[in-house]
Amino acid sequence: MATLLIEIQTEExxxxxxxxxxxxxxxxxxDSLKEQGFTAEDSKVTAFGAPRRIAAEVTAISERSPDKPFRQKLVPAKIGLDADGNATAALKKKMAALGIECEPSQLAVVNDGKQDQLYYDGIKPGVLLAxxxxxxxxxxxxQLPIPKVMSYQLEDGRTVEFVRPVKHLVALLDxxxxxxxxxxxxAGRDTRGHRFHCKAPVEITSAxxxxxxxxxxxxxxxxxxxxxxxxxxxxxxxxxLDAEIIMPQDLVNEVAALTEWPVVYDSSFDEEFLSVPEECLILTMQQNQKYFALRDQNGKLKNRFLLVSQIEATDGGDAIRSGNARVVRxxxxxxxxxxxQDKLxxxxxxxxxxxxxxxxxxxxxxxxxxxxVRKIAQQVAKKIDADPKLADRAAMLAKADLRTLMVGEFPELQGIMGEYYAEHDKEDAKVAxxxxxxxxxxxxxDELPSTRESLAxxxxxxxxxxxxxxxxxxLPTGEKDPFALRRHALGVLRMLMEKELPLSLDDLIQIAMQVEMTAPGVKDTSDELRQFFTDRLRVMxxxxxxxxxxVESVIEVRPELLSDIPKRLKAVHxxxxxxxxxxxxxxxxxIENILKKSSGETGSEVDAALLVEPEEKxxxxxxxxxxPKLGADYSAGHYDAVLKELAPLKAxxxxxxxxxxxxxxxPKLKRNRLTLLNELHKAMNKVAKLSCLAS
Structure with missing residues (x-):
């Protein structure tokens, strides 16, 4: 057993x-080497990835794959063998096409459930690792998940496609x-090292x-x-630097993929820029320059930042620091x-x-x-005890920052810049x-809106x-959801549930659909939208x-307020x-099955005089x-108590x-007993539909 190394060295x-x-x-x-039988039970693979190379090391590799027994189906026995058991022309033709040479007596006869079939049992020899x-x-x-394929021409004139042009190929077994x-x-053993610190080719001694x-x-x-x-x-x-670093994972991954030999330096910018909202400065540094912004111990943005180079500077990094300071300025x-300009x-x-x-x-x-949005916000605000005027004002201004220079440059800042500009215009703090x-x-x-006006x-x-x-x-279909409707639906559900808003999902859908139908060509799809929400709720x-x-037991009773659902679920659990x-x-x-078959046969209340058997009494x-206790606890929202109080009903x-x-x-006894079961059913299914819990 040996160790295998493969490296594909490319452009960036x-x-x-x-x-x-x-x-x-x-x-x-x-996976491919394992499928072919070159690996062992203790074989391990290690992935390598740097700006100009992808590579893999696989341990415990055989130089030759093992021989494998195989069984090849030929033809039905009645077609392949004559009365004396000799091979027919049809069998000889089939065997010749497959390169099989053997006597008919060496073939296996297996019944496939319909007829006897002739099979050849052979050994497929292993192959060399190459x-x-x-x-x-x-x-x-x-099979590589290449985001965008690149076409390039080889020296012999052929055009090939890969993620980037390949410069060297290393393949070593030990x-x-x-x-x-x-x-x-x-394949050889030569590759390239660091673009600046290692000019000569690198010869890999072993895997x-x-x-x-x-x-x-x-x-x-x-x-x-x-x-x-x-x-x-x-x-x-x-x-x-006595600072806290702002280090989002996406930026960390991207910078790690840009550097072969990371070296960290610090630099700075003029304090006058701190008058700009910190989100703008941070986004500028992260997106355009791949810098890491810093905060002081009080959480305030500093006019210093960290950068990752891949050069070990001989001057201690002074030129790198000053150069990056000029660029970021x-x-x-x-x-x-x-x-x-936007504030003007x-x-x-x-x-x-x-x-x-x-x-x-x-x-x-x-x-x-x-x-x-304004019309919907006003109605929602009234339902959730928010100020309708403030909600209306916020809804009117909510998208206005899309017309600003800053959001035009950084779309990620929409809403954030709107707040800054609203504050500058002396709008109400809740509006901003x-x-x-x-x-x-x-x-x-993500965090939910913090005020009732924001929620509206x-x-x-x-x-x-x-x-x-x-x-x-x-509507979204399968994996395609270009308008993020699933995310929007989950956000609505979270707000209604976690903020315990006094607004039902049905009322919210009705408000939105009535307003939306004022737009030309919009149809009432309340039922489809309600089902969409229900499906998302199940997943959540x-x-x-x-x-x-x-989950199904609670959803089936369709609680008016979604904020009830977590309490009901805990009680059911x-x-x-x-x-x-x-x-x-x-x-x-x-009981549910009996009542379904006897639809319309129940009375309004049980007649105690018609109770005959001791068990029904x-x-x-x-x-x-x-x-009475069930009703009181249910009205008070004590769902766990309601379900516990059902225990004495078992006997x-x-x-x-x-x-x-x-x-x-x-018929009178039947009707009265069905009415009794109906009363029992209503008592048992206040919190959840218990039949969903039956195994």
């Missing part, structure tokens, strides 16, 4: 795709070169020495190791110019300009959309905050999108750890731990005894079904 790879490319290449290569590796390589490069090729390049020899050439080939080293150096540098000057014009004056921004070709402009927060939650786990505008904004797009038939609740049965739960759920399902007494319910004939010959 796309940084945002590098980690995925390297891991996918290693996984595909390993052949198997070539097939694995060809398959791996074709210290021996494996005879494979890729994109017109024959196991690859990582060390690349590090000697100033390249850390492991993506994880390089990223970890960079992160630690960033943290150490921030600590030296120009970037920040642009941001300051945008901010200063009141936010309200930009609203009319939204008529020039197309929202959707069937739903009109952003101005028309804003008018619909609602402009920022009406986009929330932007993603799973956020709900209106998302519901306008959902009702409008559903109304024109733009299951993700919280509840079983499908528990606790109920399922009771010894009486299974029996009560099964009885509930049986006992059940009636048990229900009468527990009902009389079991006895009733064991001893009492529901479908009695006397």
């Amino acid at each position: 790879l796309p940084p945002k795709a590098l980690e995925n490319l390297s891991s996918a290449f290693a996984a595909s290569l390993f 052949e198997g590796l070539q097939a694995a390589l060809d398959k791996a490069v074709k 210290d021996k070169v494996v005879d494979v090729e890729l994109f017109g390049l024959k 196991e020495s690859y990582a060390k020899e690349m590090e000697a050439a100033k390249v850390i080939p492991s993506f994880d190791e390089r990223r970890n080293k960079m992160v630690q150096e960033l943290k150490d540098a921030a600590k030296r 120009a970037r920040l000057a642009d941001a300051k110019f945008f901010y200063d 014009q009141p936010l309200e004056s930009r609203v009319s300009g939204l008529s020039n921004v197309v929202y959707h070709n069937k739903l009109g402009t952003q101005l028309e959309r804003s008018e619909r 905050l609602a402009i920022r927060e009406h986009y929330q939650p932007r993603y799973a786990g 505008v956020a709900l209106a904004d998302k519901m306008e999108t959902l009702a409008g797009l559903f109304g024109i038939g733009q 609740l299951k993700d919280k750890g509840y079983s499908a049965h528990e 606790d109920f399922m731990g009771m010894p009486e739960a299974e029996s009560l759920a099964a009885a509930n399902k049986r 006992a059940l009636y007494e048990a229900i009468s005894k527990v009902e 009389p319910v079991d006895a009733f079904f064991n001893k009492v004939m529901v479908n009695a010959e006397d």
Whole structure:
């Protein structure tokens, strides 16, 4: 057994795709070699990924794959053999086509359930690693998740496609070169090190020495190791500056994919730029320059930042620091110019300009959309005890920052800049905050709007999108959801549930749909939208750890307020731990089936005089005894108590079904017993539909 190394050395790879490319290449290569039988049980694969290379190391590799027994189906026995058991012309032709040479007596006869078939049992000889590796390589490069394929021409004139032009191919089994090729390049042991610190070619001695020899050439080939080293150096540098580093994971990954040998330096910008909103400065540094911004111990943005170079400067980094300071000054000057210019014009004056921004070709402009959001926000505000005037004002101004220079440059700042400009215009603090927060939650786990006015505008904004797009038939299908309708729906559900708003989902859908239908061509799709919300609700609740049965039992009773659902689910979950739960759920399902078959036969109330059997009298007494307490606890929202109070019903319910004939010959007795079961059913299903819990 030996260690295999494959490296594809290229021009600079796309940084945002590098980690995925390297891991996918290693996984595909390993799976293919394993499928061919070259690996052992303890074989391991290690992925390498740097700006100009992807590579994989696989341990415990055989130089030859094992021989494999196989069985080849030939022809039916009655066609392949004559009366004397000799091969017919049909069998000889088939065997010749497959390259099989043997006597007919050596063939196996197997009945496939219909007739006897002739099979050849043979041994497929193993192949050398070079052949198997070539097939694995060809398959791996074709399967790579390349974001955008690049075409380039080889020296022989052929045009090939890959993520970037390939410069060198290394293939070593321990210290021996494996005879494979890729994109017109024959494998060898030569590659390239750091672009600036290592000009000479690097000769890899063996597969196991690859990582060390690349590090000697100033390249850390492991993506994880390089990223970890960079992160630690960033943290150490921030600590030296007595600062907290702003280090989003996406930026960390991208910078790690841009540097072969990360070296951290600090630099600074003029304090005058701190007058610009910090979000603008941070976004400018992160997006345009890939810098890491710093805060002081009080959380205030500092006029210093960290940068990651891949050059170990001989002057200690002074030239790098000053050069980056010059570059960032120009970037920040642009941001300051945008901010200063935007403040010269009141936010309200930009609203009319939204008529020039197309929202959707069937739903009109952003101005028309804003008018619909305003109408929805006003009605929602009244329902949730928010100030309708403030909600209306915030909804009117919510999209105005789309017409600003800053948001034109950085779309990610929409809403955020609206708040700053609203504050500058002396708008009410709740209005300014609602402009920022009406986009929330932007993603799973994001914070919810903090005030009732913000919630009103956020709900209106998302519901306008959902009702409008559903109304024109733009529903998400499968994996495609270009308007993020699933995310909008989950955001609405979270706000209604987690903020415990006194507004039902049905009322919210009705408000939004009535307003949206004022737009031409929008149809009433309330039912489809309600089902869409229900499907999202199921997913959300299951993700919280509840079983499908528990979720369904609560959804089926359609609680008016979604804020009730978490309490109901917890009560159901606790109920399922009771010894009486299974029996009560099964009885509930049986009652449900009986009532379905006897639809319309129940009375308005039970007639005690028609209760004949002791068991039905006992059940009636048990229900009468527990009902007042159930009703009181249910009204108070004590759902766990309601379900626990069902426990004493188990014995009389079991006895009733064991001893009492529901479908009695006397129609009056039958009707009274069905009415008794109906009362029991209503008592048992206040919190959840217990029949959903039956196994």
